[in-house]
Amino acid sequence: MTKTVALTKGATIVIAGDFNAPHYAWGYPRQSTKGNLLLQAVSDCSLESITDPQYPTRTGTSVVQDTTPDLAFVKNVPGEGWRNLQENLDSDHFIVEITLTISTAPTREFNVTDWDAFREMRKADQTDYDNFGSLFTRLQQDVQAVTKIVKTDLKVDRMGARLVHLLEAKNSILSRWRMPRLHRSLRKKLRSSIVQ
Numbered sequence: 001m002t003k004t005v006a007l008t009k010g011a012t013i014v015i016a017g018d019f020n021a022p023h024y025a026w027g028y029p030r031q032s033t034k035g036n037l038l039l040q041a042v043s044d045c046s047l048e049s050i051t052d053p054q055y056p057t058r059t060g061t062s063v064v065q066d067t068t069p070d071l072a073f074v075k076n077v078p079g080e081g082w083r084n085l086q087e088n089l090d091s092d093h094f095i096v097e098i099t100l101t102i103s104t105a106p107t108r109e110f111n112v113t114d115w116d117a118f119r120e121m122r123k124a125d126q127t128d129y130d131n132f133g134s135l136f137t138r139l140q141q142d143v144q145a146v147t148k149i150v151k152t153d154l155k156v157d158r159m160g161a162r163l164v165h166l167l168e169a170k171n172s173i174l175s176r177w178r179m180p181r182l183h184r185s186l187r188k189k190l191r192s193s194i195v196q
Contacts, residue, residue: 016072027053055084110159
């Protein structure tokens with residue numbers, strides 16, 4: 001847990017699971033070495049427990065009381081919530097709902113010029129220019145023709161043509177992957193290509 005928190009460097013952290021680490025802090029009538037170690041790690045990492053021990057997450061038996069082995073800890077999470085849904089689906093553990101307020105990264109815009117395409121345009125231009133003004137105007141038009149605005153939520157300081165190409169390829173693959181796999185026209189095309 002300590003290594004995970006150290007690696008995140010101030011990012012949002014949610015750690016949840018069936019810890020089976022008895023301790024008074026989470027409503028057990030006793031505490032164990034594992035519970036003491038977990039509480040110490042939570043304290044060392046400045047994590048906040050959002051589990052409410054008043055609503056046990058595990059059903060006890062006639063000789064063992066209800067307990068809370070399912071714990072959730074957060075750090076740098078605004079607006080978190082924890083709720084025992086009191087539904088067990090024939091298990092001895094109840095379903096727990098954790099809610100988090102998530103904000104998306106702001107979308108940033110970059111003007112990206114494809115300089116390779118610009119050079120190709122310049123090679124293809126065979127016009128003789130009478131003065132620098134007309135050449136300069138043509139250069140500006142060519143730059144505008146190969147410049148596009150790219151919007152992204154990636155945490156990058158600058159955007160180059162190669163990164164734009166990679167993002168476009170990734171988005172293309174994702175859009176094809178999200179398409180219905182049993183698309184009728186696609187099935188027909190596949191059948192016809194297999195038959196040939």
